[in-house]
Amino acid sequence: MSLLIVRNLSIAAGERLLVEEVDLDLAEGEVLGLVGESGSGKSITCRALMRLLPHDQLHIAGGSVTLKGRDLARLDEAEMRKVRGVEIGMIFQNPSSHLDPVMRIGDQIAESVRYHEGASTKEARGRAVELLRQVGIPDPVRRVSAYPHEFSGGMRQRAMIAVALACRPKLLIADEPTTALDVTVQAQVLRLLLDLRDRLGLAILLVTHNLGVVAQTCDSLTVMYAGRIMERGPKRDLLRAPAHPYTEALLKCQPGSAKPAAQLPAIPGQPPLAGAFPPGCRFHPRCPRVADICRRERPALSPAQGPRVAACHFTSALRAAS
Amino acid sequence: MSAPLPLLQVRDLAVRFRAGGVGLPGFGARYVNAVNHVSLSIAPGETLGVVGESGCGKSTLGRAILNLVDAQGGEVRFEGDVVSSHDPSSIAKLRARAAMIFQDPYASLNPKLAIGEAIAEVLRVHRKTQPEKVAARVAELLYLVGLSPELAARKPHQLSGGQCQRVGIARALAIEPRLIIADECVAALDVSIQAQILNLLMELQRQMNLSLIFISHDLGVVRHLCRRVAVMYLGRIVELGPTEQVFAAPQHPYTRALLAAVPDIDPDRTLNPAQLRGEPPSPLDLPTGCPFHPRCPHAQEVCARGEAPMLRASGTRELACHFDLPLNSQQGEGP
Ligand SMILES: Nc1ncnc2c1ncn2[C@@H]1O[C@H](COP(=O)(O)OP(=O)(O)OP(=O)(O)O)[C@@H](O)[C@H]1O
Ligand SMILES: Nc1ncnc2c1ncn2[C@@H]1O[C@H](COP(=O)(O)OP(=O)(O)OP(=O)(O)O)[C@@H](O)[C@H]1O
Ligand SMILES: [Mg+2]
Ligand SMILES: [Mg+2]
Numbered sequence: 001m002s003l004l005i006v007r008n009l010s011i012a013a014g015e016r017l018l019v020e021e022v023d024l025d026l027a028e029g030e031v032l033g034l035v036g037e038s039g040s041g042k043s044i045t046c047r048a049l050m051r052l053l054p055h056d057q058l059h060i061a062g063g064s065v066t067l068k069g070r071d072l073a074r075l076d077e078a079e080m081r082k083v084r085g086v087e088i089g090m091i092f093q094n095p096s097s098h099l100d101p102v103m104r105i106g107d108q109i110a111e112s113v114r115y116h117e118g119a120s121t122k123e124a125r126g127r128a129v130e131l132l133r134q135v136g137i138p139d140p141v142r143r144v145s146a147y148p149h150e151f152s153g154g155m156r157q158r159a160m161i162a163v164a165l166a167c168r169p170k171l172l173i174a175d176e177p178t179t180a181l182d183v184t185v186q187a188q189v190l191r192l193l194l195d196l197r198d199r200l201g202l203a204i205l206l207v208t209h210n211l212g213v214v215a216q217t218c219d220s221l222t223v224m225y226a227g228r229i230m231e232r233g234p235k236r237d238l239l240r241a242p243a244h245p246y247t248e249a250l251l252k253c254q255p256g257s258a259k260p261a262a263q264l265p266a267i268p269g270q271p272p273l274a275g276a277f278p279p280g281c282r283f284h285p286r287c288p289r290v291a292d293i294c295r296r297e298r299p300a301l302s303p304a305q306g307p308r309v310a311a312c313h314f315t316s317a318l319r320a321a322s
Numbered sequence: 323m324s325a326p327l328p329l330l331q332v333r334d335l336a337v338r339f340r341a342g343g344v345g346l347p348g349f350g351a352r353y354v355n356a357v358n359h360v361s362l363s364i365a366p367g368e369t370l371g372v373v374g375e376s377g378c379g380k381s382t383l384g385r386a387i388l389n390l391v392d393a394q395g396g397e398v399r400f401e402g403d404v405v406s407s408h409d410p411s412s413i414a415k416l417r418a419r420a421a422m423i424f425q426d427p428y429a430s431l432n433p434k435l436a437i438g439e440a441i442a443e444v445l446r447v448h449r450k451t452q453p454e455k456v457a458a459r460v461a462e463l464l465y466l467v468g469l470s471p472e473l474a475a476r477k478p479h480q481l482s483g484g485q486c487q488r489v490g491i492a493r494a495l496a497i498e499p500r501l502i503i504a505d506e507c508v509a510a511l512d513v514s515i516q517a518q519i520l521n522l523l524m525e526l527q528r529q530m531n532l533s534l535i536f537i538s539h540d541l542g543v544v545r546h547l548c549r550r551v552a553v554m555y556l557g558r559i560v561e562l563g564p565t566e567q568v569f570a571a572p573q574h575p576y577t578r579a580l581l582a583a584v585p586d587i588d589p590d591r592t593l594n595p596a597q598l599r600g601e602p603p604s605p606l607d608l609p610t611g612c613p614f615h616p617r618c619p620h621a622q623e624v625c626a627r628g629e630a631p632m633l634r635a636s637g638t639r640e641l642a643c644h645f646d647l648p649l650n651s652q653q654g655e656g657p
Contacts, residue, residue, distance in 0.1 A: 039482040039485025042482075043482060043483060077593075093483045093510070094426070094428045094429075096426050096428065097429075136536060137377075138377065138549050138602040138604045139604030139605075139607070143604075145651075149342070150354070152376060153376075153505075154377060168463065176483065178640045180506060180509065180511040180539070182374065182376050183537060183580060183583040183584050184375065184579060185581040186539070186583070187593060188596065190593055193594060194593065209510070209516075211587050212585030212587055215588060215591070216593045240589065250512070250513060251587075253514045253516075254587060255516075255520075255540075256511055260545065260565075261546070263474045263521050264516075266514045266515070266517035266521065271515075275471065
């Protein structure tokens with residue numbers, strides 16, 4: 001059974017729709033990757049799930065978020081606070097805005113353990129040290145009393161991960177959780193998350209730009225462009241044989257395929273400004289396969305191959321070509 | 323013909339921080355040794371990659387070079403002149419010609435200031451543009467980093483992570499620097515926009531002979547962009563040399579562990595097993611001997627004794643290891 005079901009989620013800034021008709025399904029123990037161009041709406045989608053949009057600027061314009069059968073929109077703020085942290089842990093993309101600068105790292109982790117589990121001060125501190133050790137902070141017994149500014153960028157990111165995991169959530173929303181980590185520490189953190197999935201059935205929504213991380217950790221993958229889902233399906237299918245031209249173009253931009261110091265391949269053109277999207281398919285101004293219909297009609301997400309769906313008028317043609 | 327004068331020379335730089343909160347009153351203060359005896363130099367137009375473990379001192383090194391934190395030892399020379407905190411004019415000159423792109427884009431921007439204003443501020447302070455042309459130049463800089471000029475009125479928290487990061491890049495470009503210290507400057511960008519930004523930096527390099535210190539965890543990007551690379555571990559450079567050679571045949575055991583952990587985009591490969599055993603050592607209590615010895619699969623008795631091994635020449639590169647390990651000896655086969 002699905003742990004999290006998101007249907008038709010739309011997010012707006014005033015009149016401008018930034019995210020439209022997003023569906024997400026996450027089962028217990030599943031890792032779902034969410035990728036897409038910078039500014040396509042991944043982070044605000046994550047925040048909307050937690051009901052943490054800055055409400056003076058952004059609001060949910062439609063759709064539903066259901067966690068374990070409960071419609072989160074119907075909870076009052078006190079109930080929602082319990083959901084955050086006890087049931088859903090969130091790793092924010094910019095840790096320094098979400099760690100309290102005047103509170104010791106260890107206290108921030110321990111606070112959430114105490115608040116949600118009623119642990120004693122000593123127990124909570126012990127757990128803070130253990131969590132810091134698990135995310136690879138050197139000398140955690142002493143570093144637990146440091147302040148955020150005394151940590152490096154990657155150490156703050158790991159402190160954020162420790163805070164999110166502190167109360168043993170069932171669902172982890174991880175927004176770019178390893179961007180500030182070197183590859184050995186990144187692997188250690190990802191192993192920790194996958195171990196929690198294996199042992200406790202933790203479900204993870206993993207937002208990342210790193211397709212290597214996607215390849216090695218996710219079960220399924222959702223690709224966003226300009227506020228909409230372009231393609232969704234099992235990770236292997238998407239990485240091996242993308243059904244949408246945007247996914248295909250993204251895979252071609254990996255450095256490493258180009259000669260050192262040569263121009264790196266990029267998708268020509270610029271992504272549209274959020275809320276001022278082109279008519280028809282939003283990717284059409286940059287799409288190498290654009291045809292007339294793409295400028296006129298928006299392609300619906302439709303079955304492309306097995307369990308996969310893609311929003312492209314030419315999905316089947318693409319498949320035939322590859 | 324003599325080699326060109328290096329644009330930047332760093333000799334024996336050391337930075338330590340007083341560790342707050344951990345010392346007990348009456349017991350001497352404790353220190354975090356963030357950067358230990360780092361030396362490097364960069365020629366005009368050159369790109370040096372800096373890679374290493376999270377927390378090993380890369381950002382602190384960058385900040386110390388620009389005199390944004392105090393160094394406890396060593397020397398920085400820019401265009402041949404010593405940069406010293408006792409000589410404000412040397413710092414002013416440095417900061418007019420060298421810029422840093424900070425790792426944390428939100429924290430480096432004023433949250434109350436619209437981003438267009440934040441870029442305009444740099445143009446005005448450094449007198450780069452006539453007052454009436456500032457707005458046009460701001461729009462141009464935003465366009466260069468792939469942002470719509472319409473975003474100029476937004477505050478930082480109204481932008482996505484990658485948009486905010488590009489504001490930091492635009493601010494650095496605004497001073498038209500000779501040297502940019504780019505600290506994880508493409509970490510929040512998707513691969514396509516990342517490629518556009520890297521192409522832009524390479525283009526500026528060709529046009530204006532810009533030098534770059536490129537701090538990054540993305541080894542694929544470093545390999546693409548940087549002719550030379552420095553690998554840091556616990557505040558020290560442990561290996562430095564031509565990127566192609568270092569990446570194709572890493573010498574230092576830490577470099578080997580790092581390269582072996584790069585995640586592959588092949589969906590049929592699972593996460594690599596742990597490359598490093600044991601706990602990372604504490605910068606509060608540096609281990610004796612080689613800083614990597616507690617985790618090194620090749621460690622011998624000598625590695626635990628005395629001072630850390632100095633960088634020494636080994637072929638075309640420099641290496642801080644007592645041994646010249648055979649190239650085929652892999653992680654885990656140590657004594
Ligand atoms: N408070 C806000 N007011 C208006 N627009 C906003 C606000 N916050 C975000 N946006 C816009 O919404 C869009 C989606 O932002 P979001 O942060 O979700 O992007 P993202 O996919 O996470 O990108 P990145 O990969 O760069 O982090 C962006 O174009 C951004 O400029
Ligand atoms: N202001 C400070 N006070 C105390 N310690 C600090 C301070 N700034 C940095 N440190 C410590 O110095 C060490 C090096 O930090 P630095 O930010 O340079 O690492 P880094 O290599 O940039 O890491 P990352 O890859 O995670 O960004 C870390 O142990 C960090 O905790
Ligand atoms: Mg984001
Ligand atoms: Mg750093």
